[in-house]
Amino acid sequence: MTDLPSWGVASDSPTAQHYRTFGALEARGSSAAYEGWARGIADDAQMLALIDELPRAKRQANLVFAAMRVAEVPVVPWRDARDTAIARWPRIRDVALTHATQTNEAARCAVLLPQLACIPGPLALLEVGASAGLCLYPDRYAYRYTDDGGTVAALDPAERSGVVIDCRLENAEPPSRLPEVVWRGGIDLNPLDPADPDTLAWLDALVWPEHEDRRVRLRAAMAVAASDPAPIRAGDLNDLIADAAASAPADATLVVFHTAVLAYLSPEDRERFRRTMVDTDAVWLSNEGIGVFPEFERIVPPGERHRFVLAVDGEPVALTHPHGRSYRGL
Incomplete structure (x- = not known):
């Protein structure tokens, strides 16, 4: 059994599942930073509760992660980024609510x-x-x-x-x-x-x-x-x-x-x-x-x-x- 960090708690909520899937399927092999963030958030009860304050369409990982970067959350492992993310959540929430994932590739x-x-x-x-x-x-x-x-x-x-x-x-x-x-x-x-x-x-x-x-x-x-x-x-x-x-x-x-x-x-x-x-x-x-x-x-x-x-x-x-x-x- 893998030990969870002190802030971690296993969750089967839809939001947790979304972040776990995003990390395992979409980010894995393409972005180590986002894979780590997604896996960390999937087991972070406090962060999941904040994300669940957003309307369902605004909870997706791509949008929340981009909003975190606009709020200058450092791109470092989740254990080092989470305190900044939680402290800057009001800014992250505002960006997520006023923007959309209009990735133009x-x-x-x-x-x-x-x-x-x-x-x-x-x-x-x-x-x-x-x-x-x-x-x-x-x-x-x-x-x-x-x-x-x-x-x-x-x-x-x-x-x-x-x-x-x-x-x-x-x-x-x-x-x-x-x-x-x-x-x-x-x-x-x-x-x-x-x-x-x-x-x-x-x-x-x-x-x-x-x-x-x-x-x-x-x-x-x-x-x-x-x-x-x-x-x-x-x-x-x-x-x-x-x-x-x-x-x-x-x-x-x-x-x-x-x-x-x-x-x-x-x-x-x-x-x-x-x-x-x-x-x-x-x-x-x-x-x-x-x-x-x-x-x-x-x-x-x-x-x-x-x-x-x-x-x-x-x-x-x-x-x-x-x-x-x-x-x-x-």
Whole structure:
């Protein structure tokens, strides 16, 4: 039996289970700091009680951890960080209540590109849950795809942007071209301005501590989006999707896509959106965790439950890393 620290107490509460799962599946192997924080909080009755003061949607680890960093809780082992976290809880709570996990990872374009490159162009891109819109510029970024044998396939835009995305490719051919994008737009409950320094600071806080490559890429991608901002409508995706889609040029192929978005919808709203996508003429790219569409669970191996499933028009085509680091064709 593992000894718990003096402040620790085993808990089976939903919040404790969420943090325990986050540490074991999502953070493990990707962020030692967040894995330690998650495991420590899962057995910390006092911290769990504070987190449970938040509305349910605000208790998620990514949001609370980012708020802790904004409140300048040091990124050190939980036993050394907890006193500061508890002392600064009022600030952490305020940040969590006024912000959302709008992680805008431009590297997700690397797992969308193998499909985007196959769609007859020119393309009109409409992203739901667009945040600051960084995934709306797949044609402006450079890519380096590495296969099982170590061979690298490179794709570079006509004008260098400073954004270079590395992605491991399995069971699939690397895309041979960048898409021609003639229109881009988005929908988000709270659109973010890529030119706003406070927006950059919050998105930076959402990047996990050890992921310096993501931090560098974020800054470069924000500069791309700020130089040519895409219109992002504020509101519910189900309410706005039809009107937003109608704004796309008729002579372009409309692609509606989303990554790590539908998990925040109720099952009813998720099904409503799916029906809309089935009835539209647009190409639909969905890159979501397996819990969003339960029928996809059978294709994800037990040890890879943290993977996303990329689907085209509702049909799964690949397993992807949540931050765009890998693409495995099915």
